[in-house]
Amino acid sequence: QVQLQQWGARLLKPSETLSLTCAVSGGSFSGYYWSWIRQSPGKGLEWIGEINHGGGTNYYPSLKSRVTISVDTSKNHFSLNLESVAAADTAIYYCARGYGSGWYDLWGQGALVTVSS
Amino acid sequence: QSVLTQPPSASGAPGQRVTISCSGSTSNVGSNFVYWYQQLPATAPKLLLYRNNQRPSGVPDRFSGSKSGTSASLAISGLRSEDEADYYCAAWDDSLRGVIFGGGTKMTVL
Numbered sequence: 001q002v003q004l005q006q007w008g009a010r011l012l013k014p015s016e017t018l019s020l021t022c023a024v025s026g027g028s029f030s031g032y033y034w035s036w037i038r039q040s041p042g043k044g045l046e047w048i049g050e051i052n053h054g055g056g057t058n059y060y061p062s063l064k065s066r067v068t069i070s071v072d073t074s075k076n077h078f079s080l081n082l083e084s085v086a087a088a089d090t091a092i093y094y095c096a097r098g099y100g101s102g103w104y105d106l107w108g109q110g111a112l113v114t115v116s117s
Numbered sequence: 118q119s120v121l122t123q124p125p126s127a128s129g130a131p132g133q134r135v136t137i138s139c140s141g142s143t144s145n146v147g148s149n150f151v152y153w154y155q156q157l158p159a160t161a162p163k164l165l166l167y168r169n170n171q172r173p174s175g176v177p178d179r180f181s182g183s184k185s186g187t188s189a190s191l192a193i194s195g196l197r198s199e200d201e202a203d204y205y206c207a208a209w210d211d212s213l214r215g216v217i218f219g220g221g222t223k224m225t226v227l
Contacts, residue, residue, distance in 0.1 A: 044205065044219070044220045045154075045207075045221070046218065047216040047218065049215070050216075058214055061215065094162070100209075101149060101150060101216065102150070102217075103152050103168070107161040108161065109161060
């Protein structure tokens with residue numbers, strides 16, 4: 001059974017960098033798009049970005065200047081870095097496996113990240 | 118961020134057929150596939166439909182999808198209490214070069 005397991009710091013102060021990692025277990029890492037999606041408390045889903053099997057990345061324009069998604073194929077995991085966080089970045093962050101274009105067939109359990117001074 | 122427009126709520130009695138709309142533009146729904154997700158309370162979203170109307174293994178055939186022009190729809194027939202959830206549509210946007218989600222529709226089973 002393929003699973004995505006997330007971890008990372010859950011409480012940050014404004015201006016710090018959010019770092020989350022998502023590990024893929026029980027299945028292949030190659031050939032997919034690996035994405036990060038977040039959901040502010042009580043709100044809808046917001047796409048952050050993706051990295052494909054070739055290492056190419058796409059980021060949502062409004063977050064592009066602060067976001068880096070990277071992959072470590074030797075460890076079967078991928079990571080999200082979001083710089084200069086603010087209270088508006090408080091959200092549940094999900095990692096997801098996909099095929100590009102909004103098609104995600106496997107999601108991590110989600111990680112609530114809170115930004116507060 | 119929502120560029121796709123969904124009604125905030127929908128409801129129906131058990132056994133009824135209910136539809137949820139997803140309205141976009143030529144740069145997203147009009148030129149790319151639409152995907153639908155179901156999110157039960159306090160859980161991660163689950164893929165419900167891919168490529169407009171295809172059901173992944175395990176999704177009941179009570180769920181169906183369609184697309185016409187710049188709008189798409191999710192239909193749930195034979196509504197059941199376990200269908201109470203939030204539903205989101207998603208599509209790639211060629212102008213933004215990113216994935217956009219609808220604002221979500223909260224389904225209530227009366």
